[in-house]
Amino acid sequence: MKMIEAINVCKSFGAHRVLDNINLVVNKGEVVAVIGPSGSGKSTLLRCFNGLEEIDTGEIIIEGDVFSKKLSKHSRDQITNKRKREISMKLGMVFQHFNLFPHRTVIENIIEAPVTVLGMDKDEAIKRAEELLKKVGLLDKRDSYPSKISGGQKQRVAIARALGMNPDIMLFDEPTSALDPELVGEVQRVISDLAKERMTMLIVTHEMGFASKVANRVIFMDDGKIIEDCTPEKIFSNPDHPRIKTFIEKIAKR
Amino acid sequence: MESYIKYLLDSTIFILEGSVLTVKLYAVTIIFAIPFGIILALMKISRFKTLRYLISFYTWVFRGTPLLLQLFFTYYGLSIIGITLQPFTAAALTFVVNYSAYLTEIYRAGIESIDKGQYEAARALNMDYFQTMRRIILPQVVRRTIPPTCNEAITLVKDTALVVVLGMGDLLRSAKELFSRDFAITPFAIAAVLYLLMTTVIVYFFRKIEDKYSVYE
Numbered sequence A: 001m002k003m004i005e006a007i008n009v010c011k012s013f014g015a016h017r018v019l020d021n022i023n024l025v026v027n028k029g030e031v032v033a034v035i036g037p038s039g040s041g042k043s044t045l046l047r048c049f050n051g052l053e054e055i056d057t058g059e060i061i062i063e064g065d066v067f068s069k070k071l072s073k074h075s076r077d078q079i080t081n082k083r084k085r086e087i088s089m090k091l092g093m094v095f096q097h098f099n100l101f102p103h104r105t106v107i108e109n110i111i112e113a114p115v116t117v118l119g120m121d122k123d124e125a126i127k128r129a130e131e132l133l134k135k136v137g138l139l140d141k142r143d144s145y146p147s148k149i150s151g152g153q154k155q156r157v158a159i160a161r162a163l164g165m166n167p168d169i170m171l172f173d174e175p176t177s178a179l180d181p182e183l184v185g186e187v188q189r190v191i192s193d194l195a196k197e198r199m200t201m202l203i204v205t206h207e208m209g210f211a212s213k214v215a216n217r218v219i220f221m222d223d224g225k226i227i228e229d230c231t232p233e234k235i236f237s238n239p240d241h242p243r244i245k246t247f248i249e250k251i252a253k254r
Numbered sequence B: 001m002e003s004y005i006k007y008l009l010d011s012t013i014f015i016l017e018g019s020v021l022t023v024k025l026y027a028v029t030i031i032f033a034i035p036f037g038i039i040l041a042l043m044k045i046s047r048f049k050t051l052r053y054l055i056s057f058y059t060w061v062f063r064g065t066p067l068l069l070q071l072f073f074t075y076y077g078l079s080i081i082g083i084t085l086q087p088f089t090a091a092a093l094t095f096v097v098n099y100s101a102y103l104t105e106i107y108r109a110g111i112e113s114i115d116k117g118q119y120e121a122a123r124a125l126n127m128d129y130f131q132t133m134r135r136i137i138l139p140q141v142v143r144r145t146i147p148p149t150c151n152e153a154i155t156l157v158k159d160t161a162l163v164v165v166l167g168m169g170d171l172l173r174s175a176k177e178l179f180s181r182d183f184a185i186t187p188f189a190i191a192a193v194l195y196l197l198m199t200t201v202i203v204y205f206f207r208k209i210e211d212k213y214s215v216y217e
């Protein structure tokens, strides 16, 4: 089953074309690592999938429902905002800088959207949030404020918060890039656990070792285009593009 | 000695009677200006251009002219075109409109200081505009703007004294009356103590709110 489908998606900021005719299908249970140099459009691609950015032209289909469809940059999206909101419920997102709500405790961060958006009963939301916290290993931080926990813990809370909305697809935008090296592992472990549960995921990352372990597909973006879409084995051993080889070697040296 | 204490008490009671009006005006201004400030701040950063310009014009006028002039305008000026207001109504109206203008700018700056990642996280969790503002953005704005709001609240205590120009009997006017009658400095000293008492209570109150909100820092 196709979870995400992008058809001829283009997006510019001013004169700068950031997504240049993107075509991509992500199937159920796939874990897709998105790699590529900085500024190549990786974040923008993810953000178009959940509506944080509007596309200029093209079509995005989420689990068979058209989420966004535009024929030209200045025409209106054919999908209403209300409908978009319904469809984007299927996606959860995790950001590089966590973006936890600082005025809410860990558990309050997780129950916020289930209670206010889904209208879930508060006690039930708390019970579910506690299960999620157990899953990411942070039940003991239940009542801490975000400022009192480490970066790795923050990111695990952010993952639990996204999972609280019961998404079918998870988008990760460089989830470990803002972390001290010793905290990267704990976050990667949580993501690997999700992969084992067959969660459909798109992960932007610069951690090549992690990408090759967790992903069953890697796409390489360069200058707004997907220039490679293959297995981790192939991309890390003999990619078709010399650019990819240079990029991977450069990252490995860091 | 005893007669002085009695004089002191009587004077204080007299001035306190005058301060009822001061406190009333104060309460009305605070109760209306804070929510108005928040709502106008939200409108000032909305995507409706005309609305933004209108509110910018409003804050420009009311922050850019003396409060005293605004009081004259509402009380005397409007009566020329046939709108006659009671002194208290005129004063309360002017104070609310004036203080809302300052608070609008304070809250606007507060809203703009919130990291855009907060909006994105809320959006990614499918929260709508009102849910995001009410649950995520405004609580953080309120916390961040406690110090400047406290400043305004202190300034307001002293600004209330301006209503003497409308012939209203407030705290300061009562003190002045006693001064004219007795030709003694004590009434002014009492007035000063009462103002200080009010500002102290206000500062204490804001500190309490700040403590309550600062648990998450």
Ligand SMILES: Nc1ncnc2c1ncn2[C@@H]1O[C@H](COP(=O)(O)OP(=O)(O)O)[C@@H](O)[C@H]1O
Pocket (backbone or CB within 6 Å): A013, A018, A036, A037, A038, A039, A040, A041, A042, A043, A044, A045
């Ligand atoms: N809101 C924006 N306004 C203008 N330019 C932007 C905006 N967001 C991203 N860009 C530009 O788009 C390009 C791609 O950005 P991004 O998708 O963040 O790349 P990546 O995540 O691969 O580093 C960059 O050149 C960036 O400067």
Ligand SMILES: [Mg+2]
Pocket (backbone or CB within 6 Å): A042, A043, A044, A173, A174
């Ligand atoms: Mg990026």
